[in-house]
Structure formats: C-alpha cells, structure tokens
Amino acid sequence: MSQLLTAAEMRDVEAAAIATGEVTGAELMARAGAAVVAAIRAEWEGELPTQPRAVVLAGPGNNGGDGFAIARGLRDLGWSVRVLLAGQAGALPPDARAQHDRWAAGGAARGAVLPLTLETLRDEPAADIYVDALFGIGLGRPLGGDLARVVAHLAGADGTLGLYQPRMVAVDVPSGLDADSGRVPGDPAGAAAVRARLTVTFDSPKPGHYLGHGPDLCGRLVVADIGLAHARARQGAARGLAPARTRVVPPLGIADPRRSVWPDIAGLLTKRQGHKYQHGHAMVLTGGVGRGGAARMAAKAALRIGAGAVTLGCPPAAVLESASHVDALMLHRVPDAAALTEALSGGRITALCLGPGLGTGEREAALVGAALDWGGAVLLDADAITLMAGEATLAAKLHDRCLLTPHPGEFRRLFPDIAGRLDDPDPSLRYDEAADADAQARSRAAREDLAAQRGPMMSTLDAAREAAAHCGATVLLKGPATAIAAPSGAAVVHRAVYDRAAPWLATAGAGDVLAGLACGLLARGLAPPVAAELAAQIHVDAALSFGPGLTAEDLPRQVPQVLARYLAP
Numbered sequence: 193m194s195q196l197l198t199a200a201e202m203r204d205v206e207a208a209a210i211a212t213g214e215v216t217g218a219e220l221m222a223r224a225g226a227a228v229v230a231a232i233r234a235e236w237e238g239e240l241p242t243q244p245r246a247v248v249l250a251g252p253g254n255n256g257g258d259g260f261a262i263a264r265g266l267r268d269l270g271w272s273v274r275v276l277l278a279g280q281a282g283a284l285p286p287d288a289r290a291q292h293d294r295w296a297a298g299g300a301a302r303g304a305v306l307p308l309t310l311e312t313l314r315d316e317p318a319a320d321i322y323v324d325a326l327f328g329i330g331l332g333r334p335l336g337g338d339l340a341r342v343v344a345h346l347a348g349a350d351g352t353l354g355l356y357q358p359r360m361v362a363v364d365v366p367s368g369l370d371a372d373s374g375r376v377p378g379d380p381a382g383a384a385a386v387r388a389r390l391t392v393t394f395d396s397p398k399p400g401h402y403l404g405h406g407p408d409l410c411g412r413l414v415v416a417d418i419g420l421a422h423a424r425a426r427q428g429a430a431r432g433l434a435p436a437r438t439r440v441v442p443p444l445g446i447a448d449p450r451r452s453v454w455p456d457i458a459g460l461l462t463k464r465q466g467h468k469y470q471h472g473h474a475m476v477l478t479g480g481v482g483r484g485g486a487a488r489m490a491a492k493a494a495l496r497i498g499a500g501a502v503t504l505g506c507p508p509a510a511v512l513e514s515a516s517h518v519d520a521l522m523l524h525r526v527p528d529a530a531a532l533t534e535a536l537s538g539g540r541i542t543a544l545c546l547g548p549g550l551g552t553g554e555r556e557a558a559l560v561g562a563a564l565d566w567g568g569a570v571l572l573d574a575d576a577i578t579l580m581a582g583e584a585t586l587a588a589k590l591h592d593r594c595l596l597t598p599h600p601g602e603f604r605r606l607f608p609d610i611a612g613r614l615d616d617p618d619p620s621l622r623y624d625e626a627a628d629a630d631a632q633a634r635s636r637a638a639r640e641d642l643a644a645q646r647g648p649m650m651s652t653l654d655a656a657r658e659a660a661a662h663c664g665a666t667v668l669l670k671g672p673a674t675a676i677a678a679p680s681g682a683a684v685v686h687r688a689v690y691d692r693a694a695p696w697l698a699t700a701g702a703g704d705v706l707a708g709l710a711c712g713l714l715a716r717g718l719a720p721p722v723a724a725e726l727a728a729q730i731h732v733d734a735a736l737s738f739g740p741g742l743t744a745e746d747l748p749r750q751v752p753q754v755l756a757r758y759l760a761p
C-alpha cells in the first residue's frame with residue numbers, strides 16, 4: 193500500500209463509503225477490531241500463555257470504539273480482558289457507544305468497564321497484551337491532565353517502558369502521535385506518546401507513521417484492509433487527484449523495486465547503444481584547495497549511476513589536487529561565473545551539481561547565479577542552498593529543472609517562514625485538562641487563532657510540498673524519511689525506516705553522494721522528481737547492502753551491486 197492519507201482524507205474516504213451505503217460505520221469499526229485481533233495473534237503467536245490476559249485502554253472517540261470491538265474479539269478467543277475507559281460511556285460517539293454497550297452486555301464479570309486513571313492502570317495486574325485505543329486520527333491537541341500522566345506512564349516516564357512497550361499494540365496510531373505529521377503535539381522530543389511494539393492502521397498508512405517520531409513509536413506497522421479501496425479510488429478521482437499524489441516508497445515489506453514503484457527501472461537505468469555523451473554529461477563544481485572531497489564523492493556517484501561522462505569544474509588553484517585523485521573524471525578550470533557560463537553554453541553538459549564543499553563567497557554566489565541563468569538541469573545542495581538563503585535574487589531564479597537537496601538545517605535557512613511552522617506552538621497554549629472551564633476556553637480560542645494563522649500542525653512532507661510550490665523547483669528534504677515534492681504538488685516519502693532502517697547512513701558526506709546520484713540521473717535525462725526519488729532509493733539500498741561501518745566513500749562503490757540486483761532478469 194503506497195498511498196498516504198492524511199486524517200482528513202481518511203475521514204473523507206470513510207464518509208464517502210458510508211454515504212453510498214456500501215458499508216456502515218459500525219461495520220467498519222467491527223472490521224477494524226477484527227483486523228487488530230488478527231494482527232495481535234500473528235505478532236505474538238507462540239509467545240502467549242493458554243489463557244492470555246489483555247488490558248484495553250479505550251479513549252473518548254471512535255478509537256475507543258475500536259478498543260471495545262477488540263476487547264470482544266479477544267474475549268471470544270477465550271482471553272481474559274479488562275477495559276479501562278477514559279471519559280464517560282454516555283459521551284462516546286454512536287458507533288463507539290454501540291461497541292461499548294455490546295461489551296458491557298457481557299455482564300459485570302465479563303464486561304466490566306473501569307474508569308481509566310493512573311491509579312486504576314497501576315492497580316491492574318500485569319497483562320500479556322495492552323491495547324492502546326485511546327486516540328487515533330482524532331487527536332486534536334496536546335494531551336493534558338490525568339490522560340497525559342497515563343500516557344507518560346505508558347511511555348516509560350516511571351521506568352515502566354519494559355513493562356508496556358513489548359506488549360503494546362496501538363490501534364491506528366500510538367496515542368499522542370499526530371497522524372498527519374509524526375509529531376507529538378506539545379512535546380517536540382516525542383516522549384509524551386505511547387510506544388508500541390505493533391501498530392495496526394486501517395486502509396492506508398498515514399504520513400505520521402513514517403515521518404518524525406512515528407517509526408520510533410509505532411514499532412512494527414501493519415496496514416489492514418477494511419474494504420475501503422473502492423471508496424478511496426473514487427474519492428481520489430472525485431477530487432481530481434491522481435491516486436498516487438502522495439506516496440510512500442517503497443511500500444512496506446516490498447524489497448524488489450520492480451514490484452513496487454519502478455516496474456520500468458531497467459528502462460531507466462540500462463545503458464543502450466550509443467557513445468558516452470548520449471548517456472549524459474554531468475558537471476560537478478568543486479570548492480577551493482583542500483575542499484574538493486565532497487564534490488569528488490558526488491562526481492564519483494554520478495559516474496557510477498551511469499552518467500556517460502562527469503567533469504569536475506574546479507577553481508584553477510584546485511585543479512592539480514583533483515587531478516591526482518580520480519582518473520575517470522575529467523577536469524575543467526572554472527575561475528569564475530563567466531567561465532561556467534561558457535562551459536555550459538557548449539551544449540555538452542546535461543546537468544550541473546553545485547553546493548558540496550563549494551564555499552559561500554562572492555565567486556560562488558555568482559556561480560549559483562550563472563548556473564540558474566543557464567536554464568538546464570541543476571542540482572543545488574549544501575553551500576549553494578546557503579547562498580540562495582542569503583540572496584533572494586538567486587532564489588528567485590529557481591525553475592522547474594532545478595532540484596534542491598537540503599538537510600533540515602539548510603531547509604530552515606532557505607525557507608524560514610515554512611520551517612517556522614514546524615516548530616511547536618507556545619507551551620502556554622497547551623491543553624490543560626486540570627484548568628478551569630474559563631481558562632480552557634481561553635486557551636482553546638488562542639490555539640484556534642494560531643491554527644487559523646499557521647494552518648494545521650505541519651509535517652516535513654507538507655513543508656517540502658509548500659517549499660516546492662513556492663520556489664517552483666523540486667525539493668528533496670533529507671532525513672530517515674526523505675520528503676520529495678514537485679512544484680505540481682505530487683509528493684513522495686522515501687523511507688529508510690521500518691524494514692529499511694539504515695541509521696548508519698547518517699555519516700559525513702552521505703548527502704554529497706546523494707547529490708551526485710541525483711545529478712547523474714538528471715544528466716541521463718530524468719526529470720527532477722524522478723531523479724530525486726530514484727537517487728534516494730539507490731542511496732538507501734547502497735547503505736543497506738553495505739551495512740554498519742559504512743562511510744560515505746563506500747556508497748558509490750556499492751552502487752554496482754545495487755544496480756545488478758535491480759537489473760537482474
């Protein structure tokens with residue numbers, strides 16, 4: 193399942209399915225409950241005693257309703273189950289209320305519901321499984337009061353992580369996690385949310401499962417089919433959206449790129465007949481003496497990914513240094529912007545990479561200007577991004593053949609207004625359940641004002657999307673989940689999380705290699721969004737195939753092995 197749905201899009205799909213009469217809310221809740229029960233059995237198979245015991249933590253909305261459906265499903269399997277409810281049964285929404293009533297109809301011995309407080313939770317004998325059905329996609333604000341204490345306790349604030357996390361299944365999302373952003377409202381560090389071993393979400397993954405704290409909190413992610421695929425396709429079409437407007441790649445559990453997003457990968461990467469210049473000619477600009485390493489790594493990556501030729505463009509004083517390093521790279525003297533313009537105007541260069549180790553002086557600013565005036569495919573990374581951040585006239589020259597590859601710090605420099613919305617709101621606006629009604633009303637109004645000004649809590653995916661729309665170029669925002677957005681609004685999360693976790697990729701120079709891979713693909717004629725996405729995939733696959741101990745220099749050497757796997761018959 194590669195499509196990502198925000199909470200609002202998920203609600204639209206659900207509402208559309210219900211409106212056509214193909215399903216009722218109650219049926220969806222029953223399917224959701226059954227899917228979680230099945231996932232629990234699969235996950236803990238062979239680990240449980242003959243009569244397992246579960247504690248279900250049910251919240252005040254439909255996530256809590258799922259909890260009651262799960263409680264019943266487990267009890268039907270012979271489990272002993274206790275439900276602790278946050279809030280009043282009478283205040284539950286209708287479908288959740290119905291699930292509660294069916295559960296409670298089991299009678300005092302079998303269907304008892306206790307109020308959820310820190311005390312009742314602590315008093316419960318240890319369970320084999322805990323079900324977090326407190327909040328799902330409806331979490332609208334930071335947790336406060338007793339619920340915040342309950343979640344902090346579950347999250348291990350009292351040294352209890354070992355008790356809960358290995359036994360915790362989160363329904364839809366771990367409570368406290370914002371499904372759209374992967375952020376934890378009110379807690380930038382992400383500690384104020386449940387930590388799960390297993391998270392079961394419904395129909396489609398949400399951006400928050402992949403971004404920010406999501407992967408750390410979710411444990412293993414399962415996406416359960418609850419019969420909404422038709423409604424989802426219809427809704428997408430009704431809104432004029434391509435079904436794949438926001439995707440996660442590769443989808444969970446799919447290692448072969450030909451089976452996920454790249455059925456045509458051989459066509460994109462195989463070299464057919466033709467001389468070297470028919471496979472593209474990339475130029476990578478280096479910095480001054482002693483600062484050429486980053487650009488050389490990028491250039492080697494561009495060559496490995498199959499650009500027919502790669503030229504290093506060096507300031508005259510640094511030519512000798514680069515000449516002694518790599519035989520397969522050509523060298524060209526680039527004293528100034530005029531020389532760059534001349535080199536680019538010859539018609540041979542098909543893509544330019546500038547930024548890694550470039551420097552941030554006046555000469556380099558002029559190089560950025562000349563690169564953008566050229567109008568060809570340009571990858572801007574590192575120092576080139578910093579230069580554009582300092583000079584609005586440079587950023588104004590960006591166009592749709594450009595690809596920007598900022599890390600979060602560079603992104604913040606270039607797009608401060610957008611990045612500012614990635615910051616948490618003022619702590620004084622946090623929800624406080626213990627406050628009196630007037631104070632709550634005041635802080636709610638202040639939060640709503642802020643939300644109206646800034647829009648909803650922002651994700652790095654939305655940030656990349658806004659940045660791309662704003663500057664008219666493709667933006668690749670780096671991280672364990674890399675967000676890639678085109679000016680058209682199409683966006684992709686490339687994941688190095690879950691079964692593709694490659695934390696050893698966080699090594700100096702890894703970003704330079706990514707820039708080189710993407711520039712090589714641009715040189716070969718791929719459009720910026722495609723080059724960005726494919727480069728991110730090859731980059732992570734190279735890291736995975738090498739494993740821990742990786743340095744950035746190992747990455748280009750790993751590329752042939754990755755290509756061999758992609759291109760194997």
Ligand SMILES: NC(=O)C1=CN([C@@H]2O[C@H](COP(=O)(O)OP(=O)(O)OC[C@H]3O[C@@H](n4cnc5c(N)ncnc54)[C@H](OP(=O)(O)O)[C@@H]3O)[C@@H](O)[C@H]2O)[C@@H](O)CC1
Nearest residue numbers: 206221252253254255327328329330331332333334335364
């Ligand atoms: N859509 C689908 O296709 C399907 C959805 N299904 C399930 O429904 C779930 C969504 O249900 P939902 O919309 O009722 O939201 P949910 O997560 O239960 O929370 C809302 C409640 O929490 C409250 N609340 C919020 N924040 C709070 C805070 N900080 N502190 C305190 N309270 C807070 C909020 O209160 P309010 O904001 O109204 O004051 C409201 O009472 C979804 O995740 C999935 O599990 C499946 O059954 C089938 C298919």
Ligand SMILES: Nc1ncnc2c1ncn2[C@@H]1O[C@H](COP(=O)(O)OP(=O)(O)O)[C@@H](O)[C@H]1O
Nearest residue numbers: 599670671672688694697698700701702703704
């Ligand atoms: N935890 C992580 N898991 C996977 N990839 C990561 C992780 N942290 C960083 N990366 C990747 O490593 C690269 C780092 O790039 P960057 O920050 O520009 O570093 P540098 O400037 O040293 O090359 C990016 O491609 C980023 O996506």
Ligand SMILES: [K+]
Nearest residue numbers: 324327363365
């Ligand atoms: K939950």
